[in-house]
Amino acid sequence: MQNNCIYLDNNATTKVDPEVVEVMLPYLTEYYGNPSSMHTFGGQLAKAVKTAREQLAALLGADESEIVYTSCGTEGDNAAIRAALLAQPDKRHIITTQVEHPAVLNVCKQLETQGYSVTYLSVNRQGQLDLNELEASLTGNTALVTTMYANNETGVVFPIEQIGLRAKEHGALFHVDAVQAVGKIPLNMKKSTVDMLTLSGHKIHAPKGIGALYVRRGVRFRPFLLGGHQERGRRAGTENVPGIIALGKAAELELLHLEEATKRERRLRDRLEQTLLAKIPDCEVNGDTTQRLPNTTNIGFKYIEGEAILLLLNKYGICASSGSACTSGSLEPSHVLRAMGLPYTTLHGSIRFSLCRYTTEAEIDQVIAVMPEIVERLRALSPFKNDEAGWLQAQEQTLAHR
Amino acid sequence: MWDYTDKVLELFYNPKNQGVIEEAEQAGVKVATGEVGSIACGDALRLHLKVEVASDKILDARFQTFGCTSAIASSSALTEMIKGLTLDEALNVSNKDIADYLGGLPEAKMHCSVMGQEALEAAIYNYRGIARDVHDDDDEGALICSCFGISESKIRRVIRENNLTDAEQVTNYVKAGGGCGSCLANIDDIIKEIQQEAATPAINNYGVKVATDIANTKQSQLGLTNVQKIALIQKVLDEEVRPVLIADGGDVELYDVDGDRVKVLLQGACGSCSSSTATLKIAIEARLQDRVSKNLIVEAVEPLL
Numbered sequence: 001m002q003n004n005c006i007y008l009d010n011n012a013t014t015k016v017d018p019e020v021v022e023v024m025l026p027y028l029t030e031y032y033g034n035p036s037s038m039h040t041f042g043g044q045l046a047k048a049v050k051t052a053r054e055q056l057a058a059l060l061g062a063d064e065s066e067i068v069y070t071s072c073g074t075e076g077d078n079a080a081i082r083a084a085l086l087a088q089p090d091k092r093h094i095i096t097t098q099v100e101h102p103a104v105l106n107v108c109k110q111l112e113t114q115g116y117s118v119t120y121l122s123v124n125r126q127g128q129l130d131l132n133e134l135e136a137s138l139t140g141n142t143a144l145v146t147t148m149y150a151n152n153e154t155g156v157v158f159p160i161e162q163i164g165l166r167a168k169e170h171g172a173l174f175h176v177d178a179v180q181a182v183g184k185i186p187l188n189m190k191k192s193t194v195d196m197l198t199l200s201g202h203k204i205h206a207p208k209g210i211g212a213l214y215v216r217r218g219v220r221f222r223p224f225l226l227g228g229h230q231e232r233g234r235r236a237g238t239e240n241v242p243g244i245i246a247l248g249k250a251a252e253l254e255l256l257h258l259e260e261a262t263k264r265e266r267r268l269r270d271r272l273e274q275t276l277l278a279k280i281p282d283c284e285v286n287g288d289t290t291q292r293l294p295n296t297t298n299i300g301f302k303y304i305e306g307e308a309i310l311l312l313l314n315k316y317g318i319c320a321s322s323g324s325a326c327t328s329g330s331l332e333p334s335h336v337l338r339a340m341g342l343p344y345t346t347l348h349g350s351i352r353f354s355l356c357r358y359t360t361e362a363e364i365d366q367v368i369a370v371m372p373e374i375v376e377r378l379r380a381l382s383p384f385k386n387d388e389a390g391w392l393q394a395q396e397q398t399l400a401h402r
Numbered sequence: 403m404w405d406y407t408d409k410v411l412e413l414f415y416n417p418k419n420q421g422v423i424e425e426a427e428q429a430g431v432k433v434a435t436g437e438v439g440s441i442a443c444g445d446a447l448r449l450h451l452k453v454e455v456a457s458d459k460i461l462d463a464r465f466q467t468f469g470c471t472s473a474i475a476s477s478s479a480l481t482e483m484i485k486g487l488t489l490d491e492a493l494n495v496s497n498k499d500i501a502d503y504l505g506g507l508p509e510a511k512m513h514c515s516v517m518g519q520e521a522l523e524a525a526i527y528n529y530r531g532i533a534r535d536v537h538d539d540d541d542e543g544a545l546i547c548s549c550f551g552i553s554e555s556k557i558r559r560v561i562r563e564n565n566l567t568d569a570e571q572v573t574n575y576v577k578a579g580g581g582c583g584s585c586l587a588n589i590d591d592i593i594k595e596i597q598q599e600a601a602t603p604a605i606n607n608y609g610v611k612v613a614t615d616i617a618n619t620k621q622s623q624l625g626l627t628n629v630q631k632i633a634l635i636q637k638v639l640d641e642e643v644r645p646v647l648i649a650d651g652g653d654v655e656l657y658d659v660d661g662d663r664v665k666v667l668l669q670g671a672c673g674s675c676s677s678s679t680a681t682l683k684i685a686i687e688a689r690l691q692d693r694v695s696k697n698l699i700v701e702a703v704e705p706l707l
Contacts, residue, residue: 305444307404307470311414314403325444326470326511331550331573331580333444344441348468381420381474383448383466384441391448395440 006363009319010203011152011180011296011354016246017205017253024207024246035239036230045241052248059251060197060214061188068213068221068234069244073179074103076198076213077146079224079235080175081107083215084144084196085116086222088173091143095172097121097129097158098339100148104177105335108146121147126288127156127340134163138170145174149181149197153323153336153352154287155296157185164193173219179203179211183254184262184293195219201243205356206250210243261357266294269355272364273297279372286337286350295355298323300337300346303385303392304378309351312374318367321352345384345392407505410475417474419481421464423450430455436525439517443550443577445469447477449521451484453529458488465521472504472511479503480518489526495519496563497575512575516560546588549581557589561596568593631694632659638693639666643686654686662697664690 007015033042035049050064057064070076081094081104096108098120108118119137121129134145145167150157160176167174175196178187183204189197196219201210215221215234227236277283282302301309306324313320323334325348332338333347342350353367379385384392406414425433432453439446445468452462463481467474479500484492497515501507507515527533544554560566560575569589573579579586626634636656647653651671658665666686687700 303468305469305473308414308474311471315415324470326473331444331577344444348441348444381417381466382468383437383446384468391437391446392441395442 005317005319006366007319008353008355008359008363008367009321010356010359011155011352012321013202013208014205014356015358016202016207017250019253020206020246020249023249024242027242027245031241035241036228049239049241049244052244055248056212056251059182059187059255060199061190061192062214063217065232066189066214066217068215068231069239069247070198070211070213070235071209071240072211073101073177073198073200073203075224076179076200076211077101077103077175077177078107079213080196080198080215081111081144081146082224083221084146084173084175085111087220088143091141091172093117093119093139093141093143095119095121095134095137095142095145095167097123097147099123099127099151099153099336100146101152101177101179104146104148123156123339125341127151127154127286127336128288128291129158129163131159131162131166135166138166138172140171142167142170142172145172147176149176149178150185150293150296151287151336152180153334154298154340155180155293155354156287157181157291157293159291161193168193180293180296183251183258184265184295186258189214189216201247201250204247204250204254206246207243210240210247212247257357262294265355265357265359268359268361268364269295269297269353272353272367273299275368276371279368280375283375284346286340286342286346296352297354298337298350298352300342301349301351301375302345303382304349304375306349306351308378309349309374312377313351313367313370316366316370318370321354323350323352324348404471404508404511406471406475406508409479409503409505410472410507413475413478413504414471417478419462419464419478419485420466422466423452423462423464426452431461432529434525434529436521436523436528438520438524439469441468445473445514445517447473447517447521449477449480449518449525451525451529453489458490460484460487460489460492469514469517470511472507472514473517475504476500476507476514476518477521480522484522489529492522493526495522497560498564509571509574512564512571513577516575546592547578547581547585549585550577552576552578554592557592558596561593566593567597626695628659632656634694635659635664635690635698638690639686642693643689646685647681652681657703662695662699664698664700665703666700668702 031045033045035042035045037043053064053067056067070079092115094108094111094116096104096118112118121133123129145163147158147163149160164174173195174193176194177198179198179200180203182199195216197214199212202208221234223234223236225236230236230239273285276299280301284300286298286300305326306322307326310320310322323337325331325333337347337350387393423433432455434451434453436449448466450464451460454461463484465477465481467477483495483499483503497519500515500518501512546552546554546557556576557572557578561572564575566572566575569579569586572589579589639654639656644654653669655667655669657667682700682702687698690698690700
């Protein structure tokens with residue numbers, strides 16, 4: 001298997017930090033007890049779990065009692081939405097956005113079949129929400145506002161505290177999917193309007209299979225997984241102790257590196273972005289470039305298709321991601337980019353580069369070196385580049401009239 | 403990551419025949435172009451054919467493709483496959499042939515091979531001045547998938563040609579159902595209908611079981627019993643021959659079948675028509691040979707008075 005790639009797909013997953021691996025290993029081997037056990041062998045693990053909980057709470061600016069471990073971000077999102085609705089059985093309205101992760105969107109779609117009404121807030125060309133639309137959508141029947149903190153595809157950051165204030169004014173709970181924001185944006189839940197917040201370990205250099213849900217003290221919470229009394233009755237199931245230990249350490253390291261790493265990632269990201277825009281004609285950045293994660297850039301290369309770009313990048317050992325339909329099982333391109341109203345000429349050829357604290361100057365140089373050639377090569381194949389016959393123009397006119 | 407064959411990757415990394423064929427001022431040579439797909443769908447192919455007019459032979463083929471790895475590889479494969487063929491021979495190239503040439507495609511990418519086949523048809527139809535919608539069966543042309551603009555006739559064709567058995571496969575081959583998904587139930591119904599047509603024996607006017615899908619039945623003619631053969635002859639006469647004759651004031655009735663000799667009674671205008679021999683041979687015998695067995699000989703018998 002290939003393991004020496006230039007990895008610029010950190011919004012998909014991240015490398016597990018070697019220090020994280022080191023601290024979790026003993027819990028896969030010698031300390032394999034069950035923290036719920038009465039005997040010392042298992043019981044001593046409860047202390048390690050508590051330490052990890054404190055480490056994670058510190059990253060969030062929260063109290064350790066407000067942390068509920070989950071298996072992943074998807075579980076956190078599902079649990080938060082269900083909990084908010086179960087706690088307010090008389091309210092039947094949810095507000096979310098068109099650009100959420102499927103872990104939120106698909107739950108909302110299912111809830112619509114169960115008698116809930118859902119408002120999907122639109123976004124503008126920059127991928128930003130209109131707070132007036134949110135304000136107009138809130139009613140006394142709104143049980144929950146659930147939005148992401150930062151978009152996984154564009155990195156666009158939503159004005160979370162302003163959203164939360166409006167939700168509070170209408171008595172709605174506020175859940176935030178912060179899977180992409182944690183570790184990249186300083187958080188202080190004590191001063192926040194957020195009631196529940198989802199995070200995932202593998203996005204912050206912990207392994208896959210561990211996540212957490214922040215639940216503000218005092219928020220009524222009904223568990224999604226029923227069973228034993230783990231996590232103070234809020235999430236049944238024997239704890240993933242190695243994962244929890246790893247997440248704790250990863251959180252500690254994120255907090256330690258947050259300021260310096262984000263500054264560095266932003267500098268590298270900006271250099272990559274600005275150089276590609278300067279070197280390659282007919283491309284543009286997708287999304288708000290002022291309210292954006294420091295590690296993410298999403299660039300639309302016109303007239304060519306994303307999967308083909310990715311495969312040529314892959315030939316150079318470069319890993320990135322695309323909003324193209326052909327990269328997934330779906331036949332529809334990215335719902336995020338479509339919601340932003342991007343033209344099809346850009347939409348299908350959009351590539352996301354997402355950096356992390358391990359990204360080097362040399363890696364960025366390599367992408368800058370190969371990307372112009374890749375784009376040129378695919379454009380030479382494309383019937384839409386230099387479209388003298390007007391095929392594309394005719395199609396765009398048809399699309400404009402739809 | 404998609405599991406592509408070495409051939410797909412080879413033609414993606416080093417595509418053959420990419421580019422345009424300009425209309426040259428060359429005596430006896432014409433350029434045909436076919437365009438399918440769209441920027442909205444995420445893949446599009448413009449195919450150029452250089453045709454020797456006298457022989458109908460494809461002298462050169464080139465492509466321009468907007469699309470993924472398999473779309474580019476399928477386009478390149480197609481151009482390699484059709485060079486040197488006559489247009490009629492090229493029309494026999496199916497999407498399956500393109501996929502086979504590539505050593506297979508991931509099922510979710512089969513629509514790329516279908517795009518190749520359609521571009522080829524479009525180019526040849528354009529060259530021959532035939533409107534593309536003539537190719538589709540107008541009676542079955544209702545739009546099923548509005549997201550990708552796919553008609554019922556196209557869905558039926560791809561189901562039959564590739565023996566597809568579920569809606570997901572149809573989505574993989576022609577994209578229908580891959581958008582909002584609201585047409586998936588309709589696609590399921592079409593599949594069910596086609597499967598029933600192929601598998602369920604029907605009862606004809608004489609209460610005899612025959613295979614209803616005559617085209618499919620051609621392949622299994624050798625296994626027809628006498629009763630099935632007679633019933634099939636009767637069905638072809640009733641459904642395909644008699645309506646034409648009746649429209650001209652005539653008619654035909656099956657009198658007897660003796661081995662491969664089909665005896666019929668020509669009636670009405672057909673009975674007294676000076677061209678009844680032509681009717682017998684072209685309208686009836688040729689049709690029965692095509693639909694039932696090439697060994698059949700049709701004879702007219704005089705009605706008993």
